[in-house]
Amino acid sequence: MLARRYAQCGANVVLVARRAEQLVETARLVADEGGESLVAVADICDEDQCRDAVGRALSRFGRLDVLVNNAAVPGTDQAVSEATVANWREVLETNLIAPMVLSREALRQAMIGSGCGNIQFFSSAAARLVRTKKAHYAAAKLGLSALGQTLAMEVGSLEIRVNTIVIGAVAGELVDNYVAKVAVQESAAPESVRQRLASANALARLVEPQEIADVSVWLASDAASAITGQDIFVTAGQQR
Structure with a gap:
């Protein structure tokens, strides 16, 4: 949904992940929206592959x-x-x-030289509404907020903005898998688990993928030109 939404706004999109087949399918969806994309199969846990992915983006489109x-x-x-x-x-x-x-490679290879740019991190409401046995995930996601706030201070004078989108439970495959797992653990009906998850939010529903994509595009736009170093919560009102 993110890639499609950016394509709808006229952006060229670079798709980076380990699974080529999923990237190819996403590239097809981008093309359906009239957009152009580059498929860059990479393991982002490998520094060299991260560096190469950014380099390929610049070679193809000339900017990032x-x-x-x-x-x-x-x-x-x-x-x-x-x-x-x-x-x-x-x-x-x-x-x-x-x-x-x-982010380091995007800054080094593209954004610092151009004097503008926009970096976004995706965190999770789980970083603040902690649960047992999830310390590793909460620590990593909360760390993204600190990373984003620090980076925003470091590059703000270069007109590079950095923000963190904090998402709640988003309708889709990940929530479906979570609901199925909990339903088995509790011997409960999946729909009752889903409803309980939704009712924990002020809006009494899950977040839709389109809503996340819309916020991301807004943060990248001139409409959010004064927004940097912030955590933007898109959680349907989930209590922190």
């Missing part, structure tokens, strides 16, 4: 105006007393370190 860091992995649920370093490392590398590396 917006970087959206939205990749994430949930890791395995573990109490801290039972935690493994491998589990923590996987979550931190993907959810926190990789966004830093991609």
Whole structure:
């Protein structure tokens, strides 16, 4: 949805992920919106591949105006007393370190030289509404807010803006998987679990993917030219 929304606004889109087949499908959706895209298969936990992905974007389009860091992995649920370093490392590398590396490369290769740019991080309401066995995920996602606020101070004088979008439960595959897992654990009907999840929000519903994409595009636009170093909550009113 993010890529399609940017394409609808006339942007060229660079698609970066490990799974080529999903990127190709997204590229098709971008083309359906009249947009042009570059598929860059890469493991963002690898510094060299991050550097190469940014370089390929510049080679193809000549500039890089917006970087959206939205990749994430949930890791395995573990109490801290039972935690493994491998589990923590996987979550931190993907959810926190990789966004830093991609941002660094975007700044070095493109944005600092152009004197403008927009960097976005995707955090989660789970970083503040913490739950047991999710310390690794909460720590990584809360770290993104600190990263975003610090980076905004470092590059603000260059007219580069940095913000963090904090999302709640978003309707789609990830929530469907979560609902199915909880339903099995509780021997409950999936729809009752979904309703409970939605009713925890002030709007009594889940966030729609389009709503996240709209906020991202707005933050990248001149309409948000004075917005930087902020956490923007898109949670349907989920209590923090």
